[in-house]
Amino acid sequence: MSIKKIILYISILAFTSAAPFLFPDFRTQLATLWLMIIVALTWDMTGGQMGYNSLGNIFFYGTGMYVAAVTAIGLVYDVGDYTSAAGGGINDFTDTQYFTGIFLGSIAAGLFCAVTAVVIGYITFGLRGPYFAIGTLGVAIAAGELVSNWDWIGGGQGITLPVYPGDFDVGKLFFYFLFAGTGIVLFIFLKWLYSTRFGSAMNAIRDDEEKAEAMGIHTLRYKLTAWAMAAFFVGIVGAISGFQLISFEPLESAYQTINLGIFMVICVLLGGKGTLWGPVLGAILFHVFKEVTWNYFLGWQWVILGALIVVTVVYFQEGVIGWLMRRKPEWFGIRVESKDQAAAGAGE
Amino acid sequence: MDQILGNISLLFEFPIVNVKIVLDGIMIGALFALAAYGLALVWGVMNVKNLAQGDFVIAGGYVAWWLEQHGLPALLGVPVAFIVLWGLGWVVYKLVISRVIERDLFTSLLATFGLAIMMAQIMNLLFGSDTQSVQLEYETLYFFDGFVDVPIAKLIGVLMAVALAAGVIVFMKISRMGQAIRATAQDARAARVLGINTEKVYAFTFSLNTAICGAAGAIIVMVWVIQPFYGITYSIRAFVIVTAAGLGNLPGVIAAGLGIGAFEQYGAHIFGIGYQQAVAVLLLLLVLMVRLVQQRRVRQSLK
Numbered sequence: 001m002s003i004k005k006i007i008l009y010i011s012i013l014a015f016t017s018a019a020p021f022l023f024p025d026f027r028t029q030l031a032t033l034w035l036m037i038i039v040a041l042t043w044d045m046t047g048g049q050m051g052y053n054s055l056g057n058i059f060f061y062g063t064g065m066y067v068a069a070v071t072a073i074g075l076v077y078d079v080g081d082y083t084s085a086a087g088g089g090i091n092d093f094t095d096t097q098y099f100t101g102i103f104l105g106s107i108a109a110g111l112f113c114a115v116t117a118v119v120i121g122y123i124t125f126g127l128r129g130p131y132f133a134i135g136t137l138g139v140a141i142a143a144g145e146l147v148s149n150w151d152w153i154g155g156g157q158g159i160t161l162p163v164y165p166g167d168f169d170v171g172k173l174f175f176y177f178l179f180a181g182t183g184i185v186l187f188i189f190l191k192w193l194y195s196t197r198f199g200s201a202m203n204a205i206r207d208d209e210e211k212a213e214a215m216g217i218h219t220l221r222y223k224l225t226a227w228a229m230a231a232f233f234v235g236i237v238g239a240i241s242g243f244q245l246i247s248f249e250p251l252e253s254a255y256q257t258i259n260l261g262i263f264m265v266i267c268v269l270l271g272g273k274g275t276l277w278g279p280v281l282g283a284i285l286f287h288v289f290k291e292v293t294w295n296y297f298l299g300w301q302w303v304i305l306g307a308l309i310v311v312t313v314v315y316f317q318e319g320v321i322g323w324l325m326r327r328k329p330e331w332f333g334i335r336v337e338s339k340d341q342a343a344a345g346a347g348e
Numbered sequence: 349m350d351q352i353l354g355n356i357s358l359l360f361e362f363p364i365v366n367v368k369i370v371l372d373g374i375m376i377g378a379l380f381a382l383a384a385y386g387l388a389l390v391w392g393v394m395n396v397k398n399l400a401q402g403d404f405v406i407a408g409g410y411v412a413w414w415l416e417q418h419g420l421p422a423l424l425g426v427p428v429a430f431i432v433l434w435g436l437g438w439v440v441y442k443l444v445i446s447r448v449i450e451r452d453l454f455t456s457l458l459a460t461f462g463l464a465i466m467m468a469q470i471m472n473l474l475f476g477s478d479t480q481s482v483q484l485e486y487e488t489l490y491f492f493d494g495f496v497d498v499p500i501a502k503l504i505g506v507l508m509a510v511a512l513a514a515g516v517i518v519f520m521k522i523s524r525m526g527q528a529i530r531a532t533a534q535d536a537r538a539a540r541v542l543g544i545n546t547e548k549v550y551a552f553t554f555s556l557n558t559a560i561c562g563a564a565g566a567i568i569v570m571v572w573v574i575q576p577f578y579g580i581t582y583s584i585r586a587f588v589i590v591t592a593a594g595l596g597n598l599p600g601v602i603a604a605g606l607g608i609g610a611f612e613q614y615g616a617h618i619f620g621i622g623y624q625q626a627v628a629v630l631l632l633l634l635v636l637m638v639r640l641v642q643q644r645r646v647r648q649s650l651k
Contacts, residue, residue: 141584306465306466
């Protein structure tokens with residue numbers, strides 16, 4: 001790694017840690033931005049790098065939320081009693097109980113989601129292209145509907161978790177750094193993963209699955225592992241989001257198929273599919289755009305976001321990074337022969 | 349759990365309840381089959397998988413509801429929804445669909461998903477998020493000592509659906525445009541060589557699809573309820589039917605449509621009405637899995 005890159009990474013890291021102190025009014029916004037970056041990066045693992053466009057990754061977000069909540073509550077109270085009381089009476093958590101709840105809940109959420117990803121993936125990875133997208137979308141919608149009918153975990157009312165014990169502003173910082181920490185770990189992990197044989201195998205599956213299989217790559221195993229890793233991280237951020245939201249219900253906030261579930265895809269497309277920085281850049285652009293429309297087009301924000309989705313998909317699918325790669329390939333270390341050189345080469 | 353078992357045993361104790369459930373299912377399934385036929389048409393002719401299918405259905409329903417609110421007869425809503433949605437479909441085709449035909453399938457899927465979100469939200473802003481329905485002033489027929497009730501309004505709805513389907517099928521078989529559509533579905537390039545304006549055929553096919561959806565929606569609002577966000581479930585049902593039946597298999601689409609209607613009614617009876625959406629979606633997963641096992645036997649995958 002060159003000195004320039006090291007300086008770049010250190011300055012990004014410094015800015016990340018300083019951001020919530022520089023813009024104290026936007027702490028929750030910045031935390032949400034990290035959430036978008038994480039889900040976009042994990043979507044790109046299967047969507048961009050492996051060519052399996054899932055519309056149901058939101059399933060792991062919602063499941064992570066619920067698993068973490070159930071774990072955290074189950075350590076202290078009986079879950080059925082807690083949810084039927086709906087926050088009235090028994091929601092006293094001591095500080096230790098709260099923090100062990102978050103910690104163990106997030107780990108349990110990540111592991112549970114990884115295991116579910118293997119199970120669901122075993123069924124759905126035989127599907128290709130649009131069938132895979134619709135099948136995973138079906139999983140997410142079905143899960144939301146089933147959870148909203150399951151009274152033990154609150155049914156359609158959802159769950160109310162305890163509030164962060166201590167100062168309100170410190171709580172915001174706490175969640176910001178939880179998201180940011182997860183995001184940084186994920187980014188480093190992916191940077192390493194894409195440089196290994198595993199990353200190449202994922203790209204081979206995307207480019208031509210039959211040929212990859214013929215080359216001796218056990219494609220199903222790679223697909224399952226990749227999706228399980230993505231699900232692990234989505235489950236963890238789902239868990240953190242649950243504690244940050246405090247109170248959540250299945251259809252609008254946990255299994256939000258048409259919100260976050262589609263936003264993560266648009267973030268990746270906007271930034272550039274199949275690149276490491278594309279999802280990050282796309283998430284930042286999308287989040288800013290979303291907040292601006294939310295503030296200035298009250299009521300019509302959803303229509304404008306839908307229009308953004310259509311326009312991005314139809315006209316600008318290569319994304320910012322893809323566009324830059326085409327216009328300025330030398331920035332990415334890709335050497336392109338000019339027409340004269342190619343002609344000279346042919347003449348020799 | 350006890351309640352579920354009780355509901356199941358009720359089916360055996362009073363077999364006549366089955367007749368009611370199946371009749372209800374077939375009546376609503378006929379409308380699912382209409383929307384699925386439109387999806388299969390667009391899918392087969394221009395290889396676009398339309399996830400906004402259900403939202404066109406709901407839009408058609410709101411056209412009929414709006415007419416009824418303004419004092420016009422509700423039955424007029426069916427032809428009016430057909431015409432209005434034809435226009436809407438043409439605009440959508442020119443703006444979005446015509447640009448995704450040549451692209452990969454995920455593009456069309458995602459673009460129409462964005463479209464679905466947009467349409468649902470616009471309807472939400474225009475008409476509010478309450479469920480709406482149109483009450484027709486007709487009597488209800490009773491059979492088997494009142495165990496089976498058939499509202500005449502539902503019967504009219506089913507008859508209109510059958511008439512519409514028959515009209516579309518005859519149109520596809522004998523008219524010049526119908527022949528051109530079928531030719532384009534077989535081989536777009538060859539059709540172009542033979543002087544068929546495929547661009548026109550595509551626009552016509554998509555508009556026809558949205559018009560069928562609109563008419564189906566106008567019937568649905570008379571026999572059931574609509575809500576701006578119900579669209580996605582109709583899209584999923586249409587996908588279930590087409591996936592189960594296969595493309596270009598009209599009897600299969602009709603049979604699957606009626607079957608899913610009956611299946612959903614059974615699901616709603618056994619598990620309770622809250623599970624109706626979940627049953628529709630779980631059926632999709634079931635159908636995908638069955639198709640997958642079939643394909644695996646010949647070492648292929650669903651593409």
